[in-house]
Amino acid sequence: MKPKFAIGVDLGATTVKTGLVSSSGKILYQNKLPTNGHLGPSAVIQQIELSVRDAMVHADGKKPAGIGIGAPGVVDDEGVVKWPPNMKRWNEVPLAREVKKIFRRYQIKVENDANAAAIAESKFGAGRKFPDFLFVIWGTGVGGGIILDHKIYRGPSGGAGEIGHISINYEGPKCNCGNYGCVESYVGQRYLSQRTAERLKDQPESMIAQLVGGDFTKLEPMYIAQAAQQGDRLAREMLAEAATLLGVALAGVMNTMDLRVSIIGGGISAAGGFVLQAVEESVRSRVLTPLRRDIKVLQAQLGNNAGILGAAGLVL
């Protein structure tokens, strides 16, 4: 009998979250451990081992379909994880091979975390109905994954979906990546908060100032969203502006790849339908005519579970 569940590992910069996931996308059990990324690759692999063994204890002795891992950085076709940010002494680690050494009886698959989340939305979330879509993570940074014909498009070396460094203004500010005017440097969490803080100096009456108790270093898009929902003018302006700018980049991707649907997850997308609607209006007004009618910008449905679900989805 075919196994009805798999193990999904969401390897993050600070925590490893591992779950038993049913073939219909239910998380039957999950745990959480520190990643220990500051201790180097073998410490991280040890944490993966611990979390997987713990999850297996809860599998009632049944054998899972395999172990899927979503990891930060670029992941190549052989499951080598390259240059993950915030991991010490980790250039290129053959993670799939290393984990296979520990769990020899199991199928092991490793995928980039944004791609894993895209797969999760495709199999279990907002993307089930759509064979082709762009998944966008809009939070600290801007990242993504591309689903074509219900499958992830990885690109020749596994790096596809990096939409955060599309320039929307060739004369814009220089980004850490070397490019100018990257969409991430306009709408990423940090930049959005910074820009809002600056504007608050001139508009101290904004509700946002109250919500952070006057301490602008506490500013997060969540507060901007709260204020916006209560009609605060500055907050609505800031979010509408960010949504419009994200839409500029998305429209370029829709035109280039002949896509219609964007599914947006990540911290800022949770700010509410109002923001996604503004993204949708921006994309619709900017794409080529044949695409316009069908443009959709939808909220991701799986939130923080997308990582575990997508990782399990790799082997389900």
Place this chain on the structure above:
Amino acid sequence: MKPKFAIGVDLGATTVKTGLVSSSGKILYQNKLPTNGHLGPSAVIQQIELSVRDAMVHADGKKPAGIGIGAPGVVDDEGVVKWPPNMKRWNEVPLAREVKKIFRRYQIKVENDANAAAIAESKFGAGRKFPDFLFVIWGTGVGGGIILDHKIYRGPSGGAGEIGHISINYEGPKCNCGNYGCVESYVGQRYLSQRTAERLKDQPESMIAQLVGGDFTKLEPMYIAQAAQQGDRLAREMLAEAATLLGVALAGVMNTMDLRVSIIGGGISAAGGFVLQAVEESVRSRVLTPLRRDIKVLQAQLGNNAGILGAAGLVL
């Protein structure tokens, strides 16, 4: 025995060019007729019929592998040609079906013209060595086609590759397409000529002014390129600027799709290696680090024959 040649039809806005093409990409014979686009679809189909019949006369009674047609506009999976520019009374025409009615014994395939040219470069031209690349037509406008794993990526409805309307400046001038700051509106032939003409007012000593005999309405990128090759400052500035701006859009596509190679055809690309080198430098300086080392911007090799060759390539 498998046929060693096919018929390729390059359906343009003003002329239909049809050729007998060998399986190694040699044009054994070709003809040229007016498209008669102003007379409506059935007149155009009649010209296709005439040109194909003429080509067959030169096939020595052998049966071709089929008839491929490259057409302007969006072409769907069934060979319906939608909204080609500069064709009268042509909204959606099932061109593959109509041509099949005439040539019942033959396999008929229809593809968008930019995609056909991309296929030509992939099978017979500068793209033979590269499984994945972006083909760019840089001429009157900016268009393209995407080759993934040696095959054309058409997108869900056949519209993929429309890179000309990627915005490189969200505050840029409004484009006919409805978007703002489209790369085409900075580097397309007409816009480039217009901007150069404006700058010539302040720099009338530029060699460009001599080349067009003082008549700026005659200005074409060809003259700018000629002047640039002879060291004219304004000409070099204009082309370098355009190359840099094209590179901004290409870098976004490379990042998003995990691509490294761009192959550039069309009028302006013919201006010389100097221009393509400037595009390459721009792309390289703007893409994400993992791609940087492998970035290549190459000149298309097939020139005006790409249309016929790519069309034949559809059935070879």
